[in-house]
Amino acid sequence: MTTNPSDNGYLAGSTLERVLRAGHFAVTGELGPPQSADREIIGKKAAMLMGYCDAVNITDNQTAIVRMSSIGAGALVVQEGLEPVIQMTCRDRNRLAIQSDLLGAYALGMRNLLCLSGDHQSFGNHPTSKNVFDIDSVQQIQMVADMRDEAIFQCGDKMKGQEPRFFIGAAAAPFADPLDFRPYRLGKKAKAGADFIQTQLIYDLEAFKVFMEKVRDLGVHEETYILAGVGPLKSPGMARYMKNNVPGILIPDEMITRMTQAGAPWKDIPKDELTKEDKKARSSAWKETGIQICIELIQELQEIEGVAGVHIMAIEWEAAVKPIVEGAGLYPRPVVSEQPA
Amino acid sequence: MIVAEQKSLDEIKSLIGTSDNILVVGCGTCVTVCFAGGSREAAILSSSLRMSSKLDGVSRNVADVTVQRQCEWEYLDAISDQISEVDIVLSLGCGIGVQAIAEHFPNTWVVPGLNTTFLGLPTEQGVWAERCAACGDCVLGLTGGICPIARCSKSLLNGPCGGSEDGHCEISPETDCAWQLIYDRLESMDKLEVLMDLQTPKNWQTSRDGGPRKIVREDLRLASEQE
Numbered sequence: 373m374t375t376n377p378s379d380n381g382y383l384a385g386s387t388l389e390r391v392l393r394a395g396h397f398a399v400t401g402e403l404g405p406p407q408s409a410d411r412e413i414i415g416k417k418a419a420m421l422m423g424y425c426d427a428v429n430i431t432d433n434q435t436a437i438v439r440m441s442s443i444g445a446g447a448l449v450v451q452e453g454l455e456p457v458i459q460m461t462c463r464d465r466n467r468l469a470i471q472s473d474l475l476g477a478y479a480l481g482m483r484n485l486l487c488l489s490g491d492h493q494s495f496g497n498h499p500t501s502k503n504v505f506d507i508d509s510v511q512q513i514q515m516v517a518d519m520r521d522e523a524i525f526q527c528g529d530k531m532k533g534q535e536p537r538f539f540i541g542a543a544a545a546p547f548a549d550p551l552d553f554r555p556y557r558l559g560k561k562a563k564a565g566a567d568f569i570q571t572q573l574i575y576d577l578e579a580f581k582v583f584m585e586k587v588r589d590l591g592v593h594e595e596t597y598i599l600a601g602v603g604p605l606k607s608p609g610m611a612r613y614m615k616n617n618v619p620g621i622l623i624p625d626e627m628i629t630r631m632t633q634a635g636a637p638w639k640d641i642p643k644d645e646l647t648k649e650d651k652k653a654r655s656s657a658w659k660e661t662g663i664q665i666c667i668e669l670i671q672e673l674q675e676i677e678g679v680a681g682v683h684i685m686a687i688e689w690e691a692a693v694k695p696i697v698e699g700a701g702l703y704p705r706p707v708v709s710e711q712p713a
Numbered sequence: 714m715i716v717a718e719q720k721s722l723d724e725i726k727s728l729i730g731t732s733d734n735i736l737v738v739g740c741g742t743c744v745t746v747c748f749a750g751g752s753r754e755a756a757i758l759s760s761s762l763r764m765s766s767k768l769d770g771v772s773r774n775v776a777d778v779t780v781q782r783q784c785e786w787e788y789l790d791a792i793s794d795q796i797s798e799v800d801i802v803l804s805l806g807c808g809i810g811v812q813a814i815a816e817h818f819p820n821t822w823v824v825p826g827l828n829t830t831f832l833g834l835p836t837e838q839g840v841w842a843e844r845c846a847a848c849g850d851c852v853l854g855l856t857g858g859i860c861p862i863a864r865c866s867k868s869l870l871n872g873p874c875g876g877s878e879d880g881h882c883e884i885s886p887e888t889d890c891a892w893q894l895i896y897d898r899l900e901s902m903d904k905l906e907v908l909m910d911l912q913t914p915k916n917w918q919t920s921r922d923g924g925p926r927k928i929v930r931e932d933l934r935l936a937s938e939q940e
Contacts, residue, residue, distance in 0.1 A: 492866050507914045545875030
């Protein structure tokens, strides 16, 4: 690791930044910290992702459920030799806490950051809590860009000493409402200083192509690296649930049908006669198809102009990342030199 | 207006405890308009308390009176004799009314009969909705007259989060997405360009975060002193 990335021509000098700058198709993954203080779980998950992703997102109390902190788990991931993308929401921290936590995260060796507004606490396991939302995700991006590029805190005070130099990411939800505003909202995040974008899960390629066309018209794909979000479906039930219940996720009916067909050999067995082995076999068949669909999606996403990589969200299914990355022909991951080309 | 709703009778009874002489004080302004604490509600609550005391086998005097505004000293002065005769005052004013009574009558025990809920308006008969968070630094000029501080669940200033779907907020199908409303209004008025500006972090000092707030109008103070 370089001692002062500001002198080497990179913004942060993270592997993710280097891979993208070199023009490679980037792969990021996701590592959800445990709802406990078990460091072993982090080690196990990291081992499954190591070598298959350029960096892995460490979620920040995702879905507003208390978990090991993103920075705490991120420090463990760094020790494992894997590169983290620290997720930071505006839900639980005000501008003081965000900045101070990020100084600590940088000092602990973290170099990538994803700025999020955060799931509302009413979804999680502490729905009676108070939220913060002192700043929003766009303002967070601008704040950390100023910390890096101007070495100032949000209040304008000059930093005395090393500034935290993060490769700054943001999220985009191409299919959430108001739909027409989404490319502009992405543009606002790029303008605020987002170096890379990770999108919500994409299953509907045609809809995503329409979105990307608008993004290209605005020139936003030249201002920021866009990583398309993908994730393997586990079962037709999961696909239907996401389609119907998660805002901004479109899943074509053919895809759900394909998942259903993967379980066809078991469809005529009455529910109460399905043995444990049957269920296991059916689940494997579904998962295999889910992984295959994911691979095909990645291959098609690579053909879309302005898509710089993929963000694989295999939540609580880290083992799926290896076959997906290998299947998509993205393994081994490139090794990029210390200096930009 | 200030919108409030009545606490449950059980909670009110537990707040009253064993007091024998009770004065229910209604308020003739905001809480009258939202049917939570006007003269009608004060009378109904008094008789509910009398009936429930009788059922509990307790003998209690419960009277009620309603003032025009509990939040102004002159209206409270008008009921000071009645207040001095009771053990406890059950205020059906908003939180301001309860505190005004406590402040104006230092020897009187006062308890709230309402939960003060928000600053809002009736959207239809029997439905009230929040409109203002009293943040002290109005942004409505940037958002087409629709407040993202009060009406977006995350008080976002730069547009909708990814949880906006079919016009409603991710937290509930009953909650409008404020940013969808803002977007639609700006679009209809051909002013969408307003949304492209980056809104910098808000100064929350003017809100509750700056500590309890106070306005001093020297022009008005001097005028009253000259009288």
